[in-house]
Amino acid sequence: MTATDTGGLQNTSPPNQKSVPIVSMRNIQKSFGSVHALRGASVDVYSGEIVALVGDNGAGKSTLVKVMAGVHAADSGDFEIDGKPANIRTPADATAHGIATVYQDLALCNNLDAVQNLFLGRELTGSGFFGRRIRRAECEVRAREVMTRMRLGNLSLTRPVGAMSGGQRQNIAIARSILWTPKVVILDEPTAALSHSAAQRVADLIRGLADDGLGIVIVSHDIHHFVVNATDRIEVMRLGANAASFRSKDVTGEMVVNAMVGGNEGVNLAG
Ligand SMILES: Nc1ncnc2c1ncn2[C@@H]1O[C@H](COP(=O)(O)OP(=O)(O)OP(=O)(O)O)[C@@H](O)[C@H]1O
Ligand SMILES: [Mg+2]
Structure with a gap:
C-alpha cells in the first residue's frame, strides 16, 4: 500500500485529544562519535494516547526515548513540553517535567x-x-x-x-x-520477555494509565500482537529518522513491517 492508495499524506494530530502535545520532539539529531544515531527524528506524545515506536535494530528508537528521558542530550532539534520550549539535558530534568521511564532491564x-x-x-x-x-x-x-x-x-x-x-x-x-x-511514561520493550497473557496484562495496564490522561511511549518489536492491538499510533523509524506514521486501528502488522524494512516511503496514515 502506498500513500496514494490511502488518500495522501495527512497531518499527525490525533482527533479527540488536546491539540498541544505533552511532549513534542522535532528534528532531533544525535551522534555518538561517528555514529549518526538520530537524523532529524520527531515524535509527539498526547495525553491519553499510547504511541508505539518501532523499527529495525539500530533504527534509533532507544536513542530517541533516551533523549526524551534526558539520558542523552540531543545535539540539536526542538523539544517542547506542553507547547513550551524545554531544556532537557539530564534524567532529573525529564523527571521534573513529568517524564518517567521504565528501562528494559527494569x-x-x-x-x-x-x-x-x-x-x-x-x-x-x-x-x-x-x-x-x-x-x-x-x-x-x-x-x-x-x-x-x-x-x-x-x-x-x-x-x-x-x-x-x-x-x-x-x-x-x-x-x-x-x-x-508523571505526565508521560516511556517503556522500552515492556513485553519482550513476557508470555502472551502477561503482555496482555501490560496492555491493559497501560490502557488504564492512558485513560487516566497519561501519554505513553512504547518501544516494541512485537508488531503483530502488541503494537497493532494495544497502541493508538505507530511511528516507524528507519536509519535514525521517521519513515512512516500510522493509526494502529487502521493497519496490519504486515503494513508496519513493510514500512520498517523500506517500503511505503513517507507514509502517514496517522491523521
Ligand atoms: N551509547 C552509545 N554509544 C555509541 N553508539 C550508540 C550508543 N547508543 C546507541 N548507539 C548507536 O546508535 C544507533 C541507534 O541505536 P538505538 O539503540 O537507538 O537503536 P534501537 O532502534 O533502539 O535498536 P534495537 O531495536 O536494537 O534496540 C545504533 O547504530 C547504535 O549502535
Ligand atoms: Mg533499543
Missing part, C-alpha cells in the same frame, strides 16, 4: 520487596544513613495507593521481587514509574 533489586523497589533511591526518609530511616509505613500506604490505581491490589508488597514472575516484576517497574504522577 532496574529492580531482586532482594528487596515491592515497597522498597518502588521507593528505591528516593525514599521518604528522615535524617540518617541511606535507607536506614525509611518511613516504611508511609511508603506502604503510597505503594498500596499506586497498586490499587493500577488494579494490582493483590500483588504482594512484602515478597522479594526476585521471587516474582516477569510479568509481576514488569508491573512493579511500571508502578514505580507512576509513583510521582
Whole structure:
C-alpha cells in the first residue's frame, strides 16, 4: 500500500485529544562519535494516547526515548513540553517535567520487596544513613495507593521481587514509574520477555494509565500482537529518522513491517 492508495499524506494530530502535545520532539539529531544515531527524528506524545515506536535494530528508537528521558542530550532539534520550549539535558530534568521511564532491564533489586523497589533511591526518609530511616509505613500506604490505581491490589508488597514472575516484576517497574504522577511514561520493550497473557496484562495496564490522561511511549518489536492491538499510533523509524506514521486501528502488522524494512516511503496514515 502506498500513500496514494490511502488518500495522501495527512497531518499527525490525533482527533479527540488536546491539540498541544505533552511532549513534542522535532528534528532531533544525535551522534555518538561517528555514529549518526538520530537524523532529524520527531515524535509527539498526547495525553491519553499510547504511541508505539518501532523499527529495525539500530533504527534509533532507544536513542530517541533516551533523549526524551534526558539520558542523552540531543545535539540539536526542538523539544517542547506542553507547547513550551524545554531544556532537557539530564534524567532529573525529564523527571521534573513529568517524564518517567521504565528501562528494559527494569532496574529492580531482586532482594528487596515491592515497597522498597518502588521507593528505591528516593525514599521518604528522615535524617540518617541511606535507607536506614525509611518511613516504611508511609511508603506502604503510597505503594498500596499506586497498586490499587493500577488494579494490582493483590500483588504482594512484602515478597522479594526476585521471587516474582516477569510479568509481576514488569508491573512493579511500571508502578514505580507512576509513583510521582508523571505526565508521560516511556517503556522500552515492556513485553519482550513476557508470555502472551502477561503482555496482555501490560496492555491493559497501560490502557488504564492512558485513560487516566497519561501519554505513553512504547518501544516494541512485537508488531503483530502488541503494537497493532494495544497502541493508538505507530511511528516507524528507519536509519535514525521517521519513515512512516500510522493509526494502529487502521493497519496490519504486515503494513508496519513493510514500512520498517523500506517500503511505503513517507507514509502517514496517522491523521
Ligand atoms: N551509547 C552509545 N554509544 C555509541 N553508539 C550508540 C550508543 N547508543 C546507541 N548507539 C548507536 O546508535 C544507533 C541507534 O541505536 P538505538 O539503540 O537507538 O537503536 P534501537 O532502534 O533502539 O535498536 P534495537 O531495536 O536494537 O534496540 C545504533 O547504530 C547504535 O549502535
Ligand atoms: Mg533499543
